[in-house]
Amino acid sequence: ISDVSAKPVYISSFFAGNMSPDGYRQLLEHVKATGVNVWVQDGSGVDKLTAEQRERYLQASADCQSSAPASGIVYELFVAGKGKTFTAKPKPDAEIASLLAKRSSCGKDTLYFSLRYLPVAHGILEY
Numbered sequence: 339i340s341d342v343s344a345k346p347v348y349i350s351s352f353f354a355g356n357m358s359p360d361g362y363r364q365l366l367e368h369v370k371a372t373g374v375n376v377w378v379q380d381g382s383g384v385d386k387l388t389a390e391q392r393e394r395y396l397q398a399s400a401d402c403q404s405s406a407p408a409s410g411i412v413y414e415l416f417v418a419g420k421g422k423t424f425t426a427k428p429k430p431d432a433e434i435a436s437l438l439a440k441r442s443s444c445g446k447d448t449l450y451f452s453l454r455y456l457p458v459a460h461g462i463l464e465y
Contacts, residue, residue, distance in 0.1 A: 350412050350451070351399075352379040354386050359398035366399050366407040375409045377449055383414030383426065402444035410447025413437040415455040428455035 349369070353362050366376050378400045381392045400408035415434050419425035428434065434457060441448055450456075454463035 346375055347373070348375045348377055348409065350377045350379055350449075351408075352381060352384075353392075353395045353399075354381075354384075355391060359394045362395055363398040363405075363407060370407045376407060377410050377412045377447060378408040379412040379451065380414055383416040383429070383451075384418045400446065402442065402446070408446070410442065410449060411440075412449040412451050413440060414451050416452065426455070428457070428460070431457050 351366060351369075353359075357365070366378070369376050376399075378396065380396060381387055382389075387395075396411065398406070400406055400411050415429055415437060416426035417429055419427070429437075434455070437450065453459060
């Protein structure tokens with residue numbers, strides 16, 4: 339990647355419980371070793387795993403410990419619909435406000451997906 343551009347490259351990764359939290363961390367370490375920075379989606383919008391299970395993946399991959407390879411967390415501001423085709427609606431405003439207030443205690447990146455679900459975008463951007 340650095341041969342193409344000196345600018346940083348980031349990808350967003352998500353977990354669905356198909357590998358262990360440690361296996362996921364190792365996968366992200368391999369990606370990071372290529373020079374690509376990784377952000378990890380928190381998984382709360384798709385709700386495939388319990389909050390406790392999601393926390394295990396986030397601790398292994400994006401926590402403040404030195405071995406956590408992710409550069410930060412992408413907080414999902416939506417609730418996914420059920421069915422084969424992806425549909426989503428915004429989380430309740432209070433829950434979004436709580437997510438917007440989150441900050442990493444060690445300076446890692448804090449991101450949000452997707453801006454169309456923010457309360458200020460209601461009626462402006464379709465979802």
